[in-house]
Each structure stands twice: as structure tokens, then as C-alpha cells.
Amino acid sequence: MLPLPSFQYEAPTDVVEASRLLSEPGSQLIAGGTDLLVSMKHRLFEPRLLVSARRLGLRGISEHAGWLEIGAATTLHDVARHPTVLARLPALAAACRTVATPTIQTMATLGGNLMLDTRCMYYNQPAGWRATLGYCLKREGTVCHVAPKGRGCYATHSADTVPALWLMGAEAEFSSARGVRRVAVSSMYREDGIAWLRLERDEVLTRVFVPLDTRRVVHRKLRTRQAIDYAQVLVAVAGPVSPGGTWTAVISSVSSSPILVEAASAAELSEAAFRACQPLSTHLAPATWRKKMVRVEVARAAALIG
């Protein structure tokens, strides 16, 4: 058994109150809890206060002026089955359906997926397991077991919906007691396994906006089993807007931030992606294979666009 640490719990009914509670040190927001509670059982987070998103009214999907607005607490299950998502944004539906398992998709939220912590085989482990190695840079320790000579953390960005949302030109709305801001999903992340998210601690992700006139995007996830597993390689590819235009790919699960690659043709795109990605070895697959599979997966996705 892995007991949860103890904490206080509040379920506020408006976002400003939630933001105020989150501004206090040691507080954290819980949405579906599918990553947060596992991490708390592993003692990666020991919040003093959990602020629940369940009464914030952030569930639901609507259409306004060419944008689909998805409440941050909408479950991946509901996003994947929404008629407009299926008809106009099929890559988003596909991406939601590759997260974890169908049961987890009924709990997990789209907002929680955009905010998902970076992952590493030395980090996502029970506290006792990590203690035997003296912990690591990302949490409690002083060295990185992946790159002992390096100075950073290389934990990987692993959120399945992000590459597709990025290429679709999606935007995220954050609210706090200080106001509301809206940013491109493509500007939310940075190449740092510890501080991968550009965000203030009291900000609540309230809505995700996806333009409905987006280019056709294809999502592909390479993993060992067709359920439960995180990606070895995650790609989204979009073709040119007009003939002769640019091909674009976003590759994730190979670094701490998704990687954007552009090229003049589908063939050049998969080569450019191969050159741009430097995945590390995982306990399931060597780095050389993962790097080659970036090329293969981008080519496969591009072929589906035609």
C-alpha cells in the first residue's frame, strides 16, 4: 500500500477564490487527480492544501466565432466523443484516446494533460526507491542519474494532447486573482525538466480554445503496449496550407519541451525531425532506436496526410 500524505482540502466555487488559495505556499490544484495522486503517493508532491477544481464550473464544450472552447476540467473521454471534435478536430480526439486507458480517460481532464509534470524513470518512482539512489536533481537530490555530468534535468514532456493542440494553433486561458491572460499552447513550455511550464503558481487554466479552421493534423503515438504506456515517441504532423507551403511537425516525449520542426516537403520533414530530436534511453528502449523511430513516425504521419 502507498498511503497518501495528509493534507487539507477545499472545493471553492469560483476561480478567483481558487487562485487566492493557490497563492498560499504548499497548495496545489487537483483536477482528475490521475497524475497528482500517483505523484503524491510517491511523495513527489506533499501539498499542505489541495484545491479541488470540481466545483469551478470548468466542464463543457461550446463553439464561438470559429473557435471551440473546451473547459479545462472536461474529461478526455468527453473531449474525444464530442461531435465537433470528431468532425473537425479528429487528431485531438485520437490524442485523447491514446492517453493511459479508457477508464483513466473518464477521470483525466484536458487541463491536467496540458499541465502534466515531466517524467523520468528515476523520478516517477516510490519514495523508498528514489531514496536508495540518493534522489535526483528534480526532487530532493543533487545529481542527475540520466546525465551525471550534465547540469540540468532531462525529464520528458509526455502529455499526449499537446503536439496536436500546438499544431492546431490552440490557445490556453489562465485566470488568477490578478486577471485573465490567454496564450498560445506553443508558448507554454520550455526546455527544462524542472521548470518546464511558464506559469505562476496561483494561475488556474480555465479554458482551451481551438480554432476550427485549422489545417489537417495527424497524431501518432509509439509505445510498447497499446494501452497504459506513455509514449516512446509522440508526433503530430500538419501539411502545407497551400501547395508548395511548409510541412510542420511537433515531436514530444523526447525532451523536456515539445520540439517544432518545419520543412519544405514531407521527406525533408522526417529528416529534419530525426536531426532535431536527441531522445535518451529508457528502460524499455535504447536512444538510437527511439531517434530512428522519430523519423519513421513523422514519415508515417505525413503519409496519412498525403
Place this chain on the structure above:
Amino acid sequence: MPDEIVLTLTVNGDKHRRLIPASRTLLDFLREDLGLTGSKHGCDVGDCGACTVRVGGVPRLACITLAAEVDGEEVQTIEGIGAAEAPLVAAFDKHVASQCGYCTPGIILSLSHLFEQDPAADDAAIRETLGSNICRCTGYTKILAAAREVAARGGQTR
């Protein structure tokens, strides 16, 4: 601020009201506080599906659900199955789809949700659903056979 909450929960039709620590998982509430041990403690971290219950009809992993987060809801555990699940249980018996049985309660609840949504679910849907539950004994062939039989009958009564 409270580190305890008053939880109101309907479990298999019975209403409960208890003071519990905010850190109580739904699984521990069911097993330890209510003594309903049909929902199993497998991995405890969301990987295996042995703790699957239905909350408001929807499958959820009780080991990574806070009891506080389902306050006011209706929960169904394996102890609460009835006529709706009887054909599935009979098919599991017939095909010996349960060996050690540890995965069985979770799989019955996952599949009963699927067949409620789609009584004639096709193979792809059955396989996708079973992706939520790990079984280390059967190799899944017998579970698939049982589920296919229920789906075939669901197709006939359409």
C-alpha cells in the same frame, strides 16, 4: 482549514455519511470504512484496474480517486451488481474467464459500462475497454470469449 471532511456517498444504493480524513482514497473508504473488499487493491497507482468501480455510472479507479472528490455521488462496486450484469457474469462462468479472480471485479465493471453504452460492442471496442484492466492469469482469450458472447446476444436483441 479542514483536513477532515463530512462525506455523503451512496454505495450500491445505501446512503452513508461519515467524517473522514481528506486524504482517504475512495478505495480505502470502500474497503476499510465500509468493509466492501470486492474492489481490489492491486498496484495502488492507477496501472492495473483492479480497483475499478462505477461513479455515476462511469468507471473510475478508486485507488487514485479521493473520496472527497466524489462527495454526493452514487457508487457501484462489484458487491452491487444485479440483473443488468447477470449475462456477463454467466458468460464469465461458462468460459472460465476468471482464474485467480483478482482482476475480475474490475473487468466486470469496465465491461458492464461498455455494454450499457453499446450492447453489441465490436471486437475493437471490447479490446480497447480491456486495455483498462490487467489480467496476469488468463491471457485474455477467455475474457474476450465471454465478452464476445454477451455482445453477440446484445446484437440479436437489437
